[in-house]
């Protein structure tokens with residue numbers, strides 16, 4: 576199989592993306608096409624595609640057919656939306672952070688995905704893919720997970736829809752996110768420890784892909800972000816677009832239009848893609864924030880092929896995939912979803928990073944000013960905002976929408992250890 580790790584040679588050194596900055600201007604004649612459907616080869620510009628072994632080609636094609644037909648079916652959409660409303664708690668609120676705004680000198684609005692059932696935006700995607708699994712007549716769901724949030728969400732959807740569930744998780748992540756491992760087991764899922772490679776998210780994806788090759792007739796692989804082969808990056812973005820649609824309406828009501836900046840953290844990039852899709856046609860500046868140790872769209876990222884997609888990846892000069900390193904399990908991934916690579920290349924979004932130390936500061940700042948303990952992942956978005964307001968990059972008085980993709984409960988113990996705090 577091309578994945579895991581078939582890095583593209585010859586493209587090394589192409590760092591145009593890192594240099595491309597968002598203009599913040601609507602892209603005349605282009606905005607309408609951005610964040611639409613990928614082309615017939617499943618590509619966003621030159622990124623994406625379907626680099627899968629022969630055995631998975633029919634499964635990807637079947638999935639695309641099922642998704643196209645379901646997404647065009649008002650009854651399917653109604654079922655998806657009513658589960659999100661009655662079970663997951665949507666719409667999520669938009670919270671104006673008065674204290675933090677005063678502190679930073681900009682008007683900060685949080686899109687509260689942390690208030691969803693299971694504690695993050697991941698539920699939006701698994702409800703969609705769970706329903707599709709039923710449509711395809713399959714009885715088994717598999718998933719990879721890093722922070723455990725997508726694993727918990729998948730196990731939840733499996734319980735709700737009566738599906739068997741196996742979640743692959745790196746051993747390192749299992750230790751960091753012990754509580755989520757327990758939650759998945761409580762929900763009836765089997766959690767399989769992955770002991771290969773860096774024993775984190777990348778290796779969990781490899782194992783899930785191996786399982787899928789062997790079980791494709793009965794199993795749907797519920798990919799957790801806007802990554803993997805076509806149609807996953809497009810389909811997952813569509814299931815997460817509810818974040819941007821709601822936020823756009825909420826901003827319209829509160830601000831009378833779009834905010835100046837829209838900021839979200841980027842692991843694979845699903846909460847960011849869902850949020851950006853609501854604002855790509857406006858003048859808002861779109862900013863994705865990666866972990867400094869996993870910034871595929873930063874200076875160490877080069878184009879290559881991994882996990883069925885062509886995108887920017889952390890690689891060495893021989894095309895070997897480098898380990899991502901972050902305190903946040905959900906951002907500990909050496910790649911990024913292909914649509915983000917495209918948005919960066921055309922300059923419609925820009926991608927920044929935040930260090931572990933900045934993230935811990937930001938997490939405490941939001942906790943103390945607003946009484947909201949964020950997950951480590953969205954604390955990256957806030958950490959960038961803190962830096963950018965201090966430097967004037969985000970000018971005083973700007974309006975900023977920031978997606979609070981998850982709540983901090985899952986990280987509390989980990990953060991307690993990192994801060995060297997005791998419980999009493």
Ligand SMILES: Cc1ncc(COP(=O)(O)O)c(C=O)c1O
Nearest residue numbers: 800842843844845846905952981
């Ligand atoms: C709370 C939270 N936010 C963000 C992410 C990163 O995922 P994505 O970039 O797909 O939104 C994760 C991943 O586990 C997460 O748990």
